[in-house]
Each structure stands twice: as C-alpha cells, then as structure tokens.
Amino acid sequence: MVTASSSAKTSFAGPQIHLRGRLVTEESGRLSIGSAPILYGLAVYTVLPVTYDVKTKQHLAFRLADHVRRLNDSAKIVGLQLDEPLSEKKFTEHLHDLLVQNNVRQDVLVRSTLFTDEVLAGTKSHGLPTSFSMYAYSGPQFYNPNGIHVCVSSWRRTPDVCIPSRAKINGSYINATLMKNQALAEGYDDAIALDTAGHVAESTVANIFIIRGGKLITPDPSADILEGITRDTVIQWAERQGIKVVQRQIDRSELYIADEIFITGTSARITPVLTVDKRPVANGRAGKLTKQLQNEYAELLSGKVTIEPAWITVL
Numbered sequence: 238m239v240t241a242s243s244s245a246k247t248s249f250a251g252p253q254i255h256l257r258g259r260l261v262t263e264e265s266g267r268l269s270i271g272s273a274p275i276l277y278g279l280a281v282y283t284v285l286p287v288t289y290d291v292k293t294k295q296h297l298a299f300r301l302a303d304h305v306r307r308l309n310d311s312a313k314i315v316g317l318q319l320d321e322p323l324s325e326k327k328f329t330e331h332l333h334d335l336l337v338q339n340n341v342r343q344d345v346l347v348r349s350t351l352f353t354d355e356v357l358a359g360t361k362s363h364g365l366p367t368s369f370s371m372y373a374y375s376g377p378q379f380y381n382p383n384g385i386h387v388c389v390s391s392w393r394r395t396p397d398v399c400i401p402s403r404a405k406i407n408g409s410y411i412n413a414t415l416m417k418n419q420a421l422a423e424g425y426d427d428a429i430a431l432d433t434a435g436h437v438a439e440s441t442v443a444n445i446f447i448i449r450g451g452k453l454i455t456p457d458p459s460a461d462i463l464e465g466i467t468r469d470t471v472i473q474w475a476e477r478q479g480i481k482v483v484q485r486q487i488d489r490s491e492l493y494i495a496d497e498i499f500i501t502g503t504s505a506r507i508t509p510v511l512t513v514d515k516r517p518v519a520n521g522r523a524g525k526l527t528k529q530l531q532n533e534y535a536e537l538l539s540g541k542v543t544i545e546p547a548w549i550t551v552l
C-alpha cells in the first residue's frame with residue numbers, strides 16, 4: 238500500500254550552508270554531539286519553497302515574510318534568546334547568498350533554523366546564545382501527488398499545554414516520528430493525528446482539509462495544529478474563488494464520509510488522501526476540487542497567478 242518513493246534521496250543543493258552568519262561547507266558546519274539541539278531538540282525551524290524560473294533565471298520565494306514571522310514566533314514561544322527578531326531583510330540576504338554561491342538552478346526547499354548554540358547546556362535556552370542556520374535541498378516529491386493512504390494514529394497530537402504545536406519546534410517532531418513509524422510499519426503512507434480530546438488535528442507534517450457538500454472544512458488554529466502557511470494559502474485562495482471554508486472541530490467519523498480529503502504543507506504541497514483506515518475516501522480516487530486546488534497551488538508557487546503580490550519575493 239505504501240506509495241511514497243523510498244529509493245531516491247534528498248540532498249543538499251550545493252556544498253555551502255549558512256551557519257552563524259557565514260557560508261561554510263556542510264562538512265565544516267556541523268554541530269557538536271553535546272550541543273543543545275542534539276541533546277534536547279532545542280531549535281525551531283521553517284521550510285520555505287523557492288522556485289527557479291528558467292526563462293528569467295530568477296529565484297522566487299513563496300511567502301517569505303510569513304515564514305520569517307513564524308520562525309520568530311516559534312523562537313518566542315520556546316524562549317530562545319534573541320536580542321531582536323530575525324529581520325526579513327537579513328533572512329533575504331542570507332537566502333540570496335546561499336542560492337547564488339551554490340549556483341542553484343532548480344526548485345529547492347530552504348530550511349532555516351534558530352537554535353540554542355551551547356554545548357552541554359542543560360534543558361534551558363534562558364541566558365544562552367541563539368544562532369541561525371540555513372540550507373537548500375532538493376529531492377523526490379515528499380508524497381505521491383496522485384494520493385496517499387493514511388490511518389488514524391493511536392498516538393495523539395501533543396497538546397498546547399505540553400509542547401505547543403503552533404511553534405515549529407525540532408524536538409516536538411518525535412510525536413510525528415512515532416506516528417509515521419507506526420503508519421509505515423502497518424503499510425500506510427502516513428497517519429492522521431487526533432488531539433487529546435479525540436478530534437482530528439493534522440497529519441505528521443501537514444494540515445488536513447475535508448470536503449463535504451462543496452465546503453472545505455479544516456480544524457481551527459486552536460486545535461493543536463501548526464498554523465501552516467500552505468493551509469492559509471488554500472483558505473485565502475479558495476475563499477477568493479467563492480468556495481466556502483469552515484474552520485471547526487472535525488470528528489474522526491467525518492473522515493469516513495467526506496467527499497474528498499487532502500493534506501497541505503510546504504513539502505506535502507497539496508496531496509489527495511485516497512483511503513483512511515483502508516476505507517476509500519469517496520471512490521478512492523483524487524477528488525475534482527482537490528485536483529483543481531493542487532494545480533492552482535503550483536501556479537501560486539511560481540507566481541503565475543497570485544492574489545497577493547507580496548507572497549512572491551524575487552531574489
């Protein structure tokens with residue numbers, strides 16, 4: 238049943254990475270095994286999509302300002318020490334450097350991290366320095382764009398009172414790993430997590446939408462989900478097309494009667510869900526509206542269509 242490709246690999250898009258304000262080779266930019274991110278996952282990150290336009294030879298970053306804002310918000314929630322928030326200007330300069338010095342001429346994902354930069358620090362970030370890193374990478378599509386098979390996980394999404402899901406915290410991905418491992422071992426591509434109250438939250442690395450009666454329904458931001466930027470793009474884009482979007486609690490049983498289901502994320506893009514717990518969603522094929530949104534999202538990423546010019550940063 239597993240449809241994701243496991244043979245092709247993700248790789249760095251060039252030898253250089255950004256670390257502590259300068260470009261270094263990936264080999265010389267490694268952290269100590271005693272560093273706080275290794276010991277406690279004390280880091281926050283975001284993954285930004287960058288499209289390369291072969292005609293104009295320009296790189297186009299999608300919703301860069303929103304990624305920088307979420308990165309700063311995540312740092313704030315965890316309590317990483319920053320004299321001032323990372324500016325959009327500095328972030329853009331680092332990104333431009335990285336793409337030019339690596340001679341990147343393809344679509345890439347760019348992972349940027351703020352981390353507690355201390356060795357043998359103990360479980361705290363208070364009073365300790367924070368550093369920044371950034372690298373570009375490429376690889377096979379995260380999910381089969383034709384669709385995936387998921388289960389509802391027996392693990393629950395970590396609640397805001399334990400590890401806040403709206404912060405993109407490296408250490409919190411253990412929760413996703415537990416779900417993903419279980420799903421893969423049972424022959425699924427991925428899992429859907431319920432929150433501790435038993436309502437649908439999201440998948441391991443993507444937000445979820447169900448379609449019922451022509452309406453898009455997605456859990457609201459207080460449902461222990463990451464406030465996904467792709468989720469917000471879909472909401473804004475759909476509303477602009479006159480499609481009704483409702484943000485509310487979703488019950489597990491609604492997954493079994495939905496007309497269509499898809500998940501959204503920078504890596505996941507828009508991926509149709511074909512079955513849940515081995516039950517076909519509608520007829521077990523990608524739905525019409527899902528496919529339409531999937532195509533339109535690709536055009537938004539490359540700036541071919543837009544509803545908000547500020548979403549595209551030309552580098």
Ligand code: PMP
Binds near residue numbers: 444466504
């Ligand atoms: N939820 C989780 C847990 C994620 O890791 C991601 C991927 N960043 C998302 C949702 C989707 O967020 P975005 O659309 O901003 O990539």
